Amino acid sequence: MAGFDIANHVDPAVAAAGIPVFTGSLESLVSGRGAFDLISMWHVLEHLPDPVADLRRIRDLLCEGGTLLIEVPNSASAAAYLLRTHWYQWDLPRHLSHFTPDSLVRMLSQAGFRVQRLSHLPKTTLPQSLQSWVEKECGWGRLKSFLRREGFSRVVRLL
Numbered sequence: 001m002a003g004f005d006i007a008n009h010v011d012p013a014v015a016a017a018g019i020p021v022f023t024g025s026l027e028s029l030v031s032g033r034g035a036f037d038l039i040s041m042w043h044v045l046e047h048l049p050d051p052v053a054d055l056r057r058i059r060d061l062l063c064e065g066g067t068l069l070i071e072v073p074n075s076a077s078a079a080a081y082l083l084r085t086h087w088y089q090w091d092l093p094r095h096l097s098h099f100t101p102d103s104l105v106r107m108l109s110q111a112g113f114r115v116q117r118l119s120h121l122p123k124t125t126l127p128q129s130l131q132s133w134v135e136k137e138c139g140w141g142r143l144k145s146f147l148r149r150e151g152f153s154r155v156v157r158l159l
Contacts, residue, residue, distance in 0.1 A: 002036070026057050036061050040069040046095040055111035068113060074120065076100035086132055 003014060003021040010021045039058055048054045058068060073089035074080070075098040080087040089095065099107070105115050 026054055033060050034063040034066075036066060037063055038067045038069070042069075042071045043073070045070055045072050046091075046097050046099065049096055051097055052107055052111050055108065055113065059112050068108075070104070070108075071121065072099045072104060074099070074101065076102075086136065 001019055003010075003019055004026075005021060005023050006025065008023040010023065014021055039062060041058075045051050045055075055068075062068065073091075073095070075087075075089070080089065090098065101118055101120075105118065108115055
């Protein structure tokens with residue numbers, strides 16, 4: 001078992017467990033071709049500037065028959081459709097790419113992967129999306145900043 005984090009940060013619990021963690025760029029990962037049985041990417045792919053090139057590098061790191069697990073926000077979700085520009089997972093400028101199930105499968109195929117299973121997790125970002133929308137449309141973000149700065153109890157005393 002090993003970990004990799006582009007942020008040059010190793011979680012103290014991981015370090016205490018003695019799990020090796022590689023940091024830096026994907027190109028600097030020198031574990032060698034076919035070094036891993038399993039690679040997981042939870043909310044990583046949407047942050048990469050060239051996901052197809054990075055997926056090709058990752059494919060080379062997997063052993064023959066290795067598995068890649070990916071989770072990304074689904075830009076074809078009901079929440080994305082209903083909330084349009086207010087959908088929380090657009091998350092610009094941090095999310096550089098957005099994926100539908102079809103576009104994800106296409107991209108994985110371009111990178112040399114064969115998709116065995118595609119599933120949807122039963123979680124939603126609807127609460128965060130609604131909060132983001134209310135803050136943008138109603139100026140609640142400014143109110144929140146004011147309350148943090150002044151303290152809620154002080155504001156209540158002023159009323």
